[in-house]
Amino acid sequence: MSKQIRAVSLISGGLDSMLATKAIMEQGVHVEGINFFTGFCVEGHTHAIRKKDKDKPKRNNSLWVAETLGIKLHIIDIIEEYKDVLINPKHGYGANMNPCLDCKVFMVKKAKQWMEENDFDFIITGEVMGQRPMSQRRETMPIISEESGADDRLVRPLCAQSLPATLPEREGWIHRDQLFDFSGRGRKPQMALANEYGFTDYSQPAGGCCFLTDESYSKKLVDLWKARGEKEYDLDDVMLLKVGRHIRPSQNYKVIVAREDGEARFMQGYKKAYINMNCESHRGPLALVEGTPSAEDLHVAAQIVARYGQGRDADLVDVTVRDVSGNESTLQVKPMGVDELPKEWFI
Secondary structure, X not given: OOOOOEEEEEOOOOHHHHHHHHHHHOOOOEEEEEEEEOOOOOHHHHHHHOHHHOOOOOOOHHHHHHHHHOOOEEEEEOHHHHHXXXXXXXXXXXXXXXXXXXXXXXXXXXXXXXXXXXXXXXXXXXXXXXXXXXXOOOXXXXXXXXXXXXXXXXXXXXXXXXXXXXXXXXXXXXXXXXOXXXXXXXXXXXXXXXXXXXXXXXXXXXXXOOHHHOHHHHHHHHHHHHHHOOOOOOHHHHHHOOOOEEEEEEOOEEEEEOOOHHHHHHHHXXXXXXXXXXXXXXXXXXXXXXXXXXXXXXXXXXXXXXXXXXXXXXXXXXXXXXXXXXXXXXXXXXXXXXXXXXXXXXX
């Protein structure tokens, strides 16, 4: 009996990786998925806590794709390893803080390592030539293959016919005429293929789950590094940059103000790690204070918190302040007016 050919597919949770995986499965190859957790790709996180996203699916799209395809999914935590990719990208950043090319090289390299350790034969990605301005260009695709060490064991089913034949094609493990030549940023060919495969409830084709491509998120990350004087972060930082209004009155501290109840509930989990405050005399939001604020700074922070509560028009508002040990004090402050909140304080 001939050996069962096995491939590992990088599953992002989007439509492209789903289609690429299905295309190889259709050729009788055993496929398992792999998803790398960086901390920056938790697309369901904000959907779950924000009211404006209440109609969006509350799911991990990578797990959903694997379940839909009927394949095993291996989720691998690379938070610590990924830091060097983000902080020191050899090929630089995209439009925001996304190190797209370095990221793809790194993930394919990790997939190659997994492939070898588990006796698999090749790697699948959902890349489409011309779709991403940094990592998916004709001139950059060979860089991913070479620098990752995957070389011609990296198969891109959706644009394979526009690329040189890979080892799996030359060996007859898969057939080139059953692969595709999609290109460009348009998604009509992918959506037509999805319809052919019977996929309907998939993640929005133009969407992505990397917060580093988001301009607002990227500004908050750069601000964090600037305030700390070093490019460093942990998972709590990553998560908190996704929620609340971030207001920095001074270099030594910032205030994160919950915008709605869902964010406030999420931020409750950080009350033992940060100075926190909320309005006592009126209904108002929870806020976290990051940094090393002085007593005067805390007074300003309390005025900001009061501004976003129901006592914004009151003469004075009582604000409860708790330190990381849980000790409480009360500040009586005049809510800061809209005109008193400089635009440059908002990150």
